[in-house]
Amino acid sequence: MLIDTTVFTPWRSLAGGALIGLAASGMILVNGRIAGISGIIGGLVRAVPLDVRWRLAFLTGLLSAPLLYRQVAVLPPLQIATPWPMLVVAGLLVGAGARFGAGCTSGHGVCGLARGSPRSLVATLIFMTAGAVVVYLQRHL
């Protein structure tokens, strides 16, 4: 395993992770809900009255982040080379998979691991392994 030091960003990533952990902590303590993005969006896809407002407020905050960040610093680059048919397939898999699997990188990978959930540990190991296999097949075969 060779670490590519030209792209590795340990401090930024650790600091960003701490902010994500802070937001997830606030969500559970203040609102009593898991800050899992797929779950929060999923609850809007089939909306239940009275349950919509906190989801929209949180997502509006999330969407405001790049707009505010851009006022004080340059946004990190977005390098997207995936052709659109692949984006469609990937989007379908991510959307359906996260809902059937009851979580994504934030719900399982952050909140689930932080509360010591065996289900989340299994889910995280599975989606990381699956992702690594896909990247291996695309890059090295």
Add this chain to the structure above:
Amino acid sequence: MQLLILWGLGLVFGLGLILSGMTNPQKIFGFLDVTGAWDPSLALVMGGAVIVAIFPFALARRRTHALLGAPMQLPRANRIDARLVCGSLAFGVGWGLAGFCPGPVLIAAVSGAPEAVIFIAAMLTGMAIFEYRLWEKFGR
């Protein structure tokens, strides 16, 4: 006021995603490419987030209600079933194909990446398949 707090939590979450670099699919590919030139950044994002959140979640478990008065809704499911395994497997394949997951792709879309909008449209469709149990309707 309550909604402003929730907005702020979303903002902090989003700023964390941007700062950590996770909005760029190349950072995701770099992490998943364990046999190539590996970029461990994502492990530090997740590790940092988990360490910060461990104590607050332990605190949350002992409370019946959240600070804003809503009941504490910690997940109760504990079975590792086929749905969890297959769903996570599909999620991982999609994540590995595009390098996007639900949070970062929203930020990428607002930052002006049209590819992210395509992904989001497909992702919402995928979620609708679950929410409205569309597979049952098409299966007949």
